[in-house]
Amino acid sequence: MPTTDLGAALAGVRALVLDADGVLLYAGQPLPGAVEALAMLDAAAIPYRVVTNFSLAHRETLAAGVSRQFGRPVSPATIITAASAAAAYTATxxxxxxxxxxxxxxxxxxxxxxxxxxxxxxxxxxxxxxxxxxxxxxxxxxxxxxxxxxxxxxxxxxxxxxxxxxxxxxxxxxxxxxxxxxxxxxxxxxxxxxxTGKPSPVVFREALRELAGDVRAAGGPRLRANEVAMIGDDLESDVAGAHRTGLRGLLVLTGKTDARGLASAQGAGRVRGPAVPDAVGESLLVVVARLVGRGAATDGAVNAIEAGDGPR
Ligand SMILES: [Mg+2]
Missing domain, CATH: 3.40.50.1000 (HAD superfamily/HAD-like)
Known part of the structure; x- marks a missing residue:
């Protein structure tokens, strides 16, 4: 069985797209390690966007709520919802x-x-x-x-x-x-x-455009799509959507897909083509710790995943 190493899957990654439900939050509550993971990204000056299909609230409301729950400020500018992406689409x-x-x-x-x-x-x-x-x-x-x-x-x-x-x-x-x-x-x-929301390319392109702007503002070299990794808990919305827009796609096991669900989907041949994650991490914290080079993240990585043979 081919294996994908978390470190290898993150090599050269300069920016992240994070799913919210199942990655940062579950049933409205912060997931363990999520706050620490965002602090690590800020400390390492790695830009990110939280891209969510949650669209009941304006980004300002969402950011205020998440800031309260997380006990740290979360800027509305770091959030893209399916609603904000739809509004950007109709404006254009x-x-x-x-x-x-x-x-x-x-x-x-x-x-x-x-x-x-x-x-x-x-x-x-x-x-x-x-x-x-x-x-x-x-x-x-x-x-x-x-x-x-x-x-x-x-x-x-x-x-x-x-x-x-x-x-x-x-x-x-x-x-x-x-x-x-x-x-x-x-x-x-x-x-x-x-x-306009995930897994549509519309929202991933918007995230990429904004992240490229962050990198440019910081004086970095031009950001390419394959230098951005999406971290999500949904094989189709997050992983396949990211891959179809040229981003990397990593799965974490804190939401919709747990280790048993992933194994069963793989066993049934349902994880194919663009839905095959570049790597699987136990949680956002495990992935981010590995990205910024902190902690023995290997222990939490689920390395053995079956690679599909379909097109990305
Ligand atoms: Mg999710």
Whole structure:
């Protein structure tokens, strides 16, 4: 069985993209070692972006909450959500055009300065709608509102969605996610949405662009995609998404995928192509300690992973 060494997988890495759920947090609580890992990155001046499909809040709200929980300041500028990526996308592709956006009230502030129409306004066929954005709007994703969205999409509005996540874990347990609504609309419309969150290249390219800016501001040489490693707990959203955009993809076992789940997925031949991680680490702290050259991280690394033979 081929093995991938954590140290080898991190050689030459100059910046990180971190998933939030299952890497920094689990069910809303900080994971052990996560705070220490971020402090290590700051001390080593390694730039990072937290890229999350969590999109119920504006980045400022998210950063304030995480700062409180972590007991250290986390800047909103280090966070990219599926909502902020969607707002950046509509600003670029539909500037000044009327948008029907389904997001929480707080996340909708990401669209400040853009032209939004309400679901009630959009029920009137005379109201122009250039694009529909489906995100985490909770009870706003009602049958009535989704019917309005469906009609506008059928009439030719651009179809944008924050992500395809079908479910996630909250303090209340396993919870249906807005990707389930997106899947239903896609079936009814017989066309696919443009996804802005993970695993879409849209959000990874945005992270890469911002990280390259950080490196440039620090006077470093131009940052290449393969010098950036994504660290996540989801083989498809994180690892495969990163690989398809040219980043490295590492898996940690603190979230959706534990050692037993990984072994079982590998055994069933379900870890293939871009979903094959460059390496597997026990936790973010283990990976970051190895990256900055601190600690006997090898003990926590899960080195033996089966390499796939598909394309990256
Ligand atoms: Mg995750």
């Amino acid at each position: 592709h539909h500037p000044g055009e009327p948008l029907l956006v389904f997001a929480s009230d707080d996340a909708q502030r990401e669209w400040d300065g853009q032209h939004l129409v309400s679901p009630a306004e959009a029920e009137d066929p005379a109201t122009p709608v250039a694009a529909v954005v489906i995100g985490d709007a909770g009870d706003e994703l009602s049958f009535r509102n989704m019917n309005t969205a469906f009609r506008r999409l059928r009439s030719g509005a651009a179809f944008i969605a924050m992500h395809r996540n079908l479910w996630w874990v909250t303090a209340k347990g396993i919870t249906l996610d807005s990707g389930a609504v997106v899947a239903g609309l896609e079936e009814a419309l017989e066309r696919r949405a443009t996804i």
